[in-house]
Amino acid sequence: MKGVCSLLSSNEEIHRLVNAIALKNASEHSGSTNVNTVLSRILSLKPELKKEIKTLIEEIKVVVDSVNKLDLEQQIKYLDSTYSKDNLLDPKSRHEHVDSHPLPELEVSESQVVTRFPPEPNGYPHIGHAKAVIIDEEYARVYNGKLILRFDDTNPMNEKLEYYDAIRNDLEWLGVKPDIIKNTSDDIKILHELGKKITTNGYAYVCTCEINNIRTMRMQQVECPCRSNFDNSEYNQERLDKLFDGTYHQNEAIIRFRGNMQDKNTVMRDPTLFRIIEAPHPLLGQKVTVWPTYDFAAPVEDSLDGVTHALRTKEYELRNALYQDILDRLELRKPKVVEFSRLEFENMPVSKRKIKKLIDDGMIEGWDDPRLLTLSALRRRGFDPKAIRSFVLSLGLTLAETKPPFKTLESINRKIIDPITIRLFFVKDPIMLFVQDGKDTKVKLNNHPTSSLGTREVEVSNVIYISRDDAVALTKDEHVRLMELYNVKINEIDLENKKIITASYLNNEIIKDMKKIQWVSEKNMTKYKIIIPKEIYQNDRFNPESLEKIEGYAESSILQLKSRTPVQFVRFGFCITEEKFTAIFIHR
Ligand code: ATP
Ligand code: MG
Numbered sequence: 243m244k245g246v247c248s249l250l251s252s253n254e255e256i257h258r259l260v261n262a263i264a265l266k267n268a269s270e271h272s273g274s275t276n277v278n279t280v281l282s283r284i285l286s287l288k289p290e291l292k293k294e295i296k297t298l299i300e301e302i303k304v305v306v307d308s309v310n311k312l313d314l315e316q317q318i319k320y321l322d323s324t325y326s327k328d329n330l331l332d333p334k335s336r337h338e339h340v341d342s343h344p345l346p347e348l349e350v351s352e353s354q355v356v357t358r359f360p361p362e363p364n365g366y367p368h369i370g371h372a373k374a375v376i377i378d379e380e381y382a383r384v385y386n387g388k389l390i391l392r393f394d395d396t397n398p399m400n401e402k403l404e405y406y407d408a409i410r411n412d413l414e415w416l417g418v419k420p421d422i423i424k425n426t427s428d429d430i431k432i433l434h435e436l437g438k439k440i441t442t443n444g445y446a447y448v449c450t451c452e453i454n455n456i457r458t459m460r461m462q463q464v465e466c467p468c469r470s471n472f473d474n475s476e477y478n479q480e481r482l483d484k485l486f487d488g489t490y491h492q493n494e495a496i497i498r499f500r501g502n503m504q505d506k507n508t509v510m511r512d513p514t515l516f517r518i519i520e521a522p523h524p525l526l527g528q529k530v531t532v533w534p535t536y537d538f539a540a541p542v543e544d545s546l547d548g549v550t551h552a553l554r555t556k557e558y559e560l561r562n563a564l565y566q567d568i569l570d571r572l573e574l575r576k577p578k579v580v581e582f583s584r585l586e587f588e589n590m591p592v593s594k595r596k597i598k599k600l601i602d603d604g605m606i607e608g609w610d611d612p613r614l615l616t617l618s619a620l621r622r623r624g625f626d627p628k629a630i631r632s633f634v635l636s637l638g639l640t641l642a643e644t645k646p647p648f649k650t651l652e653s654i655n656r657k658i659i660d661p662i663t664i665r666l667f668f669v670k671d672p673i674m675l676f677v678q679d680g681k682d683t684k685v686k687l688n689n690h691p692t693s694s695l696g697t698r699e700v701e702v703s704n705v706i707y708i709s710r711d712d713a714v715a716l717t718k719d720e721h722v723r724l725m726e727l728y729n730v731k732i733n734e735i736d737l738e739n740k741k742i743i744t745a746s747y748l749n750n751e752i753i754k755d756m757k758k759i760q761w762v763s764e765k766n767m768t769k770y771k772i773i774i775p776k777e778i779y780q781n782d783r784f785n786p787e788s789l790e791k792i793e794g795y796a797e798s799s800i801l802q803l804k805s806r807t808p809v810q811f812v813r814f815g816f817c818i819t820e821e822k823f824t825a826i827f828i829h830r
Contacts, residue, residue, distance in 0.1 A: 256291070260284060260302055264309040265321040269691040270660075272725065272758045272813055273314040277302050313752035314725070318691045345380060345639050349578060352550045355387030359420070360394040360540065363405035363524070365594030366609035367412045368616045373585040373634045375418050378553055380635065382421070390547055391420035394540070395427045396533045398523040406524070408609070412617035416627045422547075426539050427525055429546065433534050434486065436542055436572055437516050441482050441497055445571040446515055447471075448481035449498045450490075460511045463503045469512065485518070486532055492518045499537075499564065509560045513537055515568075541565040545574040552577045555584045556641060582639045587648055589777035589785075590615055605784050612775040612826050613788050623775065624808050624818030624828040629655035652829035659808050659816060659828075664689040664696075667725075667760040668770060668811035670794040671710035675743045675761070677730055680704030687726050698799050702727065705764035707795050712759040713743060721748055723758045725812065760812045762795045770796035772817055774827040800825075 263283045268275035280302050285291060291298050309317060348355065357378040361371060375391075382389040391413065395401050410423070426433075440446045449456065449468040459466050471477055485495050497516040505511055515538040522528045534542075541564075544552045552565075562579055569576045586592050591600065592615055600606045610618035620630065633651045665688070682703050689695040706724065713735070716722065720732045730745035737743075774790040800809065800819065807819045808828065817825035 256288070257301070259287065260305045262321065264305050265317050266692065268309050269314060269317045269321055273317060274310050275306055277306050280306060311754060313754060314758065315752055321692055345377065348381060348385065348551055348580070350385065355382060355385035356390065356548050356550045357382050357387065357553060358390040358392050358544065358547060358549050360392045361409050362394045362397065362400070363402065363409060364397070364400035365405055365598055366408045366616045366618055368592050368594070368597070368614070369620065369630065370585045370592045372416055372617060372630050373637065374553070374555070375413060376631055376634045377582060377639060379418050381551065388421040390422045390424065390549065392543060392547065393425040394536065395425050395523070395525065396536070396539050398519050398521045398533070401524050403524045408618065415621055416617060416630060425525060426543050427523060429543065430526065430530050432546065433539060433542060434532065437497060437534060437538065438482060438486070440515070440571055442479065443571070444500070446497050446499050447478055448485055448495055450481070450495045453493065460503070460508065463511065465503050469500065488531065490518060492520045494518065499568070507560050507563060509564050513564060537561060537564055538568060541568045542572070542574065544577045545569055549577045551580050553580045553582060556581045557584060581641060583641050583643050585637070586643070586645050587615065588645050589779040590648070591778060600778070600784070612773065613778045623826055624659070624816065625655050626658045629658050656816065656829060661693050663808045663810050663816060665691070665810050665812050666797050666800055667762050668794055668796040668814055669707050669709040669760065669762050670792050670814070672707035672795045673710050673713035673737065673741050673743060675706045675708050675745055677704040677706060678733070678744055678746050680747055685727055700763055700797065701765040702763040703765050706761045707764065707767065708759055708761050709794065713737060716743065721756055723753070723756045724761045725758050727761065729753065729756065762797055766798050767795040768798045768801055769823060770794060770800065771824045772827055773820070773824060
């Protein structure tokens with residue numbers, strides 16, 4: 243234990259780090275920090291210190307105490323002069339320290355690892371797809387292999403060109419660079435040939451039973467008449483020809499795998515391999531009407547594409563036996579199947595099907611509605627693609643179906659955007675604060691407490707606005723600091739009637755422990771709206787209050803920013819400008 247103590251107390255680097263974290267956090271939170279925040283930050287940077295947590299907490303207490311005694315301006319100055327030149331708090335170096343689960347090694351017997359990401363173009367990609375494709379890409383990168391992006395487009399009823407484009411664009415935004423891009427439909431001829439082959443070889447049969455009967459018989463574990471006639475190869479061949487020459491129409495015939503109706507795994511009870519879909523295909527139009535199911539197309543394509551490791555989510559577990567059997571029957575090379583867990587979040591849909599339903603029902607705007615976790619929504623909402631990547635990789639290849647807190651993604655994103663995001667003042671539900679003896683003046687405000695992002699000049703008269711939340715907490719005769727402006731003494735509070743507070747100018751000294759609030763000046767403000775996305779479901783139902791809109795005043799310089807510029811409204815949170823008078827809340 244002695245060694246431990248001396249490690250901490252004599253370790254200059256750790257001391258400096260604690261100081262820097264405390265100063266930085268205080269400077270971002272109106273001058274005060276606390277032990278827990280500093281502790282969790284330092285442990286994420288140096289998890290090895292967990293072993294010495296008691297000593298560490300003692301050290302942090304002392305530092306937090308002394309940092310809190312400084313006022314904001316002093317904290318910023320100190321942080322700037324003491325720590326800005328080393329990169330202790332550099333976002334890049336912190337970035338690498340996300341508490342992560344490294345990807346397990348692959349079993350490799352081939353000369354080159356080939357992975358693939360096979361989305362169906364039936365919707366916009368979401369954060370779950372980001373997890374899948376990033377793991378695929380990461381393995382290809384680590385093993386010096388290749389990544390294939392394969393559009394699994396074999397169900398024309400659900401697929402659209404718009405979705406191919408969205409997937410391609412959003413993956414590009416995410417920074418994913420596939421080595422090969424292809425469509426399953428490119429190979430439709432081969433797939434048809436192999437479908438015919440597996441049938442003529444006796445491993446599959448054409449079934450013309452009614453869909454409901456098929457379902458019942460599968461449940462009751464009974465073979466249908468089509469299968470029983472299976473030994474009659476002429477009969478089977480004739481029906482196969484009819485299927486491919488267009489004699490049969492949609493829902494009149496399918497090809498079924500000859501599995502085992504007694505199998506406990508219901509997937510193996512003669513699953514469908516091909517069906518007729520007469521809707522036009524987005525790429526092939528009406529030329530093709532016989533389409534393989536995912537169960538048939540996935541193993542065949544993986545095998546033909548040279549995929550060595552087929553990574554897929556655990557929900558396909560029961561389909562693995564079929565995947566292997568189909569390749570066995572066709573005498574095709576078998577890729578290794580590697581499983582990982584689906585990424586899901588509490589109260590937020592991470593499934594195209596569920597999202598599509600919300601859109602079709604008119605509950606949300608579209609695929610980029612800011613409440614969603616689609617990549618287009620996360621982009622619109624101001625998330626940096628690097629944050630998504632590092633979040634996904636921090637989860638690793640876990641099989642456990644845990645739902646990570648969304649806050650983790652937010653905090654990774656905050657670390658990335660914080661140093662490059664300007665600060666502005668915004669007051670929610672404004673209340674006028676009339677400074678009785680306030681003179682007209684101009685003040686220069688820093689656009690960032692630590693980074694050099696410039697300054698802005700603000701004209702101030704004796705009419706100032708503060709947020710209602712702050713106003714209700716004020717008391718008569720209280721002294722408060724209007725951040726970076728001056729201190730006032732509160733004289734009268736009349737929130738109910740006039741919504742006015744009167745105050746008198748006190749002085750401009752930095753006084754320890756004085757309450758600090760943000761403000762906007764009447765001479766320099768604009769009405770402003772902030773949209774706050776919240777969890778879409780509440781108790782498994784659509785949450786009608788999931789998109790909160792709040793109004794207030796912001797400094798008018800916000801109007802000069804281009805749309806999609808992130809800003810941090812001091813003591814409020816990070817937002818991204820959307821339209822001229824509106825921003826979307828990113829996170830605190
Ligand atoms: P959805 O349920 O959203 O419709 P899907 O599984 O039908 O998703 P596909 O386009 O078939 O979507 O998926 C492409 C790949 O992305 C699959 O390999 C699938 O395992 C993976 N994937 C889809 N959703 C998630 C998720 N939530 N977490 C991890 N991987 C996912
Ligand atoms: Mg699917």
